Amino acid sequence: MADDRLFNVQRRERLMEELRRHGAVRVKDIAQLLGVSELTVRRDIAALATQNLLTKVHGGATLPTELDSAPPRRSRPAVSRFTIGMVVPSLDYYWPPIVGGARTAAAAQGVHIQLRGSSYDPAEDRRQISRLIEAQQVQGLLLAPTLDGPGADEMIDWIAKLPVPVILVERQTPRWRRTHPLLEWVRSDHALGLELAVRHLYDHGHRRLGLVLSKGSPTSAHLAEGWESACADLGLPNDLVLRDTVGLDQPGHREVIAQLLARCRKTRTTALIVHSDPDAMSIAQYCAEQGLVIPDDLALIAYDDEVAGLAEPAMTAIRPGKPQVGRVAVEMMVSRLLEGKRRPTQRVLIIPELIIRNSSVPRPGVDSGGLRFPAPVRELQEG
The missing domain is CATH 3.40.50.2300 (Response regulator)
Structure with a gap:
């Protein structure tokens, strides 16, 4: 019995390690990683959720946020009014950890994210971005547009003229463009x-x-x-x-x-x-x-x-560092919305890890x- 209890602790510590690394985990992935059944992983997630160590979501878990365990802090009333739009080219494979990191940071900051999935198609990127702008509900945008091909310059110029602050995610603009020298981005190096x-x-x-x-x-x-x-x-x-x-x-x-x-x-x-x-x-x-x-x-x-x-x-x-890219993007946007033009322009590179x-x-x-x-x-x- 003592050995079983020790194994449970070790398994749940590993689960939490993966959760802290990625910002979100899926039951299927953790089961394969640990060599246990999905039912075992669900039980572990349920046990950790009762300790407020994580938040259960459909098919997995995310890091806990202030909103799970406590009312919003009175020291951040202005931030809680912000809604940030986020448009990513895909909702599978590479992008879920970035979205998970962004949501974790948003919850910690007391802001809301409106997520839109696009495709690797500039026309669809514009359509999704325009929908968020026309709804007049977002104060800033995190965007991962397609910037390849002959229309890239036109897309960058269009984004630079949007009526709300923009931070590019896993994308970057050329080092200098006269029309928008200060467009911000955060991406993996x-x-x-x-x-x-x-x-x-x-x-x-x-x-x-x-x-x-x-x-x-x-x-x-x-x-x-x-x-x-x-x-x-x-x-x-x-x-x-x-x-x-x-x-x-x-x-x-x-x-x-x-x-x-x-x-x-x-x-x-x-x-x-x-x-x-x-x-x-x-x-x-x-x-x-x-x-x-x-x-x-x-x-x-x-x-x-x-x-x-x-x-x-x-x-x-x-x-x-995909979760970190999402988190830093949100933190940069909140800082921009709070400080406006007083904050210097930021362009951030996040170094990957060798595993x-x-x-x-x-x-x-x-x-x-x-x-x-x-x-x-x-x-x-x-x-």
Whole structure:
């Protein structure tokens, strides 16, 4: 009985650790992470909720807020009148932790968030933003618009002329534009995150690396920048870059991975950095089918750390501080609304974390001198 009680405590401490890290957790994810049933996780959440350590929501939990346990503080009557609009391009995968972080900060500040989901389409971005403005209920906007393509300059100019303060989230404007030199933003420093991955592999003896970038992702340009910088600083070749999506749901992904690994073999590349988790896991699965051992034959690092820890072996990953991005965006907006033009313009970069697991660290006594393909490897044969 004492052992069971100790295990319960350890499990709930881990749950709280994940909650503090991400701002919100899902029952399904925690069950997979801890290797227990979803019913067990729901019971843990219910027990922690009775102690006011978290707030139960449908399918998971969020951090507790002042609104859960106490009336609003009298010292913040002005803040409680603020409503902030938030428009994000997706309500799944990358964005829920950012939204969770924003909601946690908003609740702590006594403000309200009106969330709108858009898509990676500038026309839809404008429609959702315009709806919030026309309702005349928001005093500020947190926006993650699509800023790729020929219409990017026009979109930035339009946003800069909106009648309420705007803070871009996981987006940024060019360093200088005459029409809006002071537009604010907060985003992850993806370039530095990529450098962390390169330097980690370099420290473990890898001298020939490759990079896989998700096609069409706004993050890819920052990752490419970090790749170029890190390789230049360390004197590494930077030519093995694949700009394609190789997730399991992508048609033809096996052929693309086969060609990639053939290039790795030819150039004696010993490690890959892959954006994002599903693509990295797809490569790892293909390697396993071909008899290749990770990290002995090929080290892998994923970029995003949404599900990398569930891979086999558990995958080293770069984890952007998504909840922190959401929290800082709200805090910046509240400060702007309270102080107005007295507050200096802010543009904030949040550094990602390197989460070291089993896919990038050589096992004792194993020399990773290049991709050693067992024979025969049918799909990887050249010529």
